[in-house]
Amino acid sequence: MPFTAKQNFEHEQETCTGILLTNLGTPDAPTKAAVRTYLKEFLWDPRVVEQPRWLWWLILNGIILNTRPARSAALYAKVWSDEGSPLLATGKRQREKLESALQEQIEQPVHVELAMRYGNPSIRKGLEALREKNCTRFIVLPLYPQYSATTSGSTFDAVADVLKSWRRVPQLQFIGAYHDAPAYIEALAESVRNHWQQHGQAERLLLSYHGIPESYFNNGDPYPCHCRKTTRLLREALGLDETRLQMSFQSRFGKEPWVQPYTDETLETWGREGVESVDVICPGFPADCLETIEEIGMENRDIFLEAGGKTYRYIPALNDSEPHIRALTQVVLEHL
Ligand SMILES: C=CC1=C(C)c2cc3[nH]c(cc4nc(cc5[nH]c(cc1n2)c(C)c5CCC(=O)O)C(CCC(=O)O)=C4C)c(C)c3C=C
Ligand SMILES: [Fe+2]
Numbered sequence: 001m002p003f004t005a006k007q008n009f010e011h012e013q014e015t016c017t018g019i020l021l022t023n024l025g026t027p028d029a030p031t032k033a034a035v036r037t038y039l040k041e042f043l044w045d046p047r048v049v050e051q052p053r054w055l056w057w058l059i060l061n062g063i064i065l066n067t068r069p070a071r072s073a074a075l076y077a078k079v080w081s082d083e084g085s086p087l088l089a090t091g092k093r094q095r096e097k098l099e100s101a102l103q104e105q106i107e108q109p110v111h112v113e114l115a116m117r118y119g120n121p122s123i124r125k126g127l128e129a130l131r132e133k134n135c136t137r138f139i140v141l142p143l144y145p146q147y148s149a150t151t152s153g154s155t156f157d158a159v160a161d162v163l164k165s166w167r168r169v170p171q172l173q174f175i176g177a178y179h180d181a182p183a184y185i186e187a188l189a190e191s192v193r194n195h196w197q198q199h200g201q202a203e204r205l206l207l208s209y210h211g212i213p214e215s216y217f218n219n220g221d222p223y224p225c226h227c228r229k230t231t232r233l234l235r236e237a238l239g240l241d242e243t244r245l246q247m248s249f250q251s252r253f254g255k256e257p258w259v260q261p262y263t264d265e266t267l268e269t270w271g272r273e274g275v276e277s278v279d280v281i282c283p284g285f286p287a288d289c290l291e292t293i294e295e296i297g298m299e300n301r302d303i304f305l306e307a308g309g310k311t312y313r314y315i316p317a318l319n320d321s322e323p324h325i326r327a328l329t330q331v332v333l334e335h336l
């Protein structure tokens with residue numbers, strides 16, 4: 001146990017602030033078995049798929065987990081590097097840099113742990129590591145700038161699930177969104193400007209966000225509104241109009257309608273309409289991963305070029321860049 005405070009003693013060990021930096025998660029390996037284990041946990045989360053449990057159990061175990069793992073494993077193999085999954089490798093660097101940057105700003109000791117909502121390293125391990133370091137004040141920072149029940153909300157569930165068995169519940173701050181944080185918008189704008197400087201500016205800039213089912217939005221999930229606000233703020237920062245900078249939603253899953261416009265259809269239409277060059281950025285993904293490297297960097301590139309487009313450039317995620325770490329530091333400091 002971390003605390004050995006005996007009765008009649010008011011004195012406690014020196015305490016510290018613990019930051020739990022979280023992301024979605026990723027399989028342990030780009031293999032069918034590992035992807036199956038990962039998808040089984042992910043897709044059984046009632047925040048992610050809201051269908052009646054019995055019906056979804058049958059579809060998930062009868063169809064999806066028998067077909068999708070092989071297909072997804074092949075895609076993961078395309079993006080896997082010597083360091084493993086890009087999402088996890090970048091997460092480790094983000095953790096280290098954020099801890100150093102925060103330690104420069106705060107006098108009290110501060111620890112940052114990285115955790116994944118699904119798979120490893122788990123949220124339980126991350127919270128326990130902070131407790132072992134005598135942290136009594138916790139800040140949970142899910143790397144989802146735009147709030148959705150499917151992501152930030154689900155991360156909250158996982159944190160609460162662990163803490164409900166603790167005798168001493170820490171002082172807790174949960175950062176549900178930072179879609180309009182000035183430092184985040186500025187980091188995005190700086191990344192776009194640097195990209196233009198190096199490669200030139202395309203006719204259009206597309207901001208592609210991960211989608212959610214349309215029914216979730218109709219039932220009150222603010223996610224698309226957060227995406228729209230990030231888009232407006234970035235448009236203002238870059239001084240572009242509503243034709244030159246547009247937004248869309250990617251990665252739809254299943255048969256029901258998701259929030260629109262869809263990224264693949266938008267790029268296909270642009271290619272057919274004679275737009276020759278596009279830059280694509282994914283502001284909702286703070287680390288490059290399968291959905292950006294493969295889906296946006298490869299699949300959607302082919303869609304645009306096959307529809308008649310000539311130049312397609314993907315602007316990398318903010319990852320562990322200096323402006324991004326500065327932005328995350330700022331977001332945390334505002335919650336201290
Ligand atoms: C089933 C429905 C899904 C919802 C709703 C959903 C929302 C959502 N996801 C992200 C971020 C990421 N998703 C990633 C992968 C991924 N997403 C889904 C499904 C839903 N996502 C699946 C099945 C997968 C796995 C890959 C596949 O089989 O296609 C990832 C990448 C992980 C990696 O390892 O690289 C991220 C990140 C957000 C932000 C979001 C809602 C706002
Ligand atoms: Fe997803």
Ligand SMILES: [Fe+2]
Nearest residue numbers: 251290291295
């Ligand atoms: Fe995808």
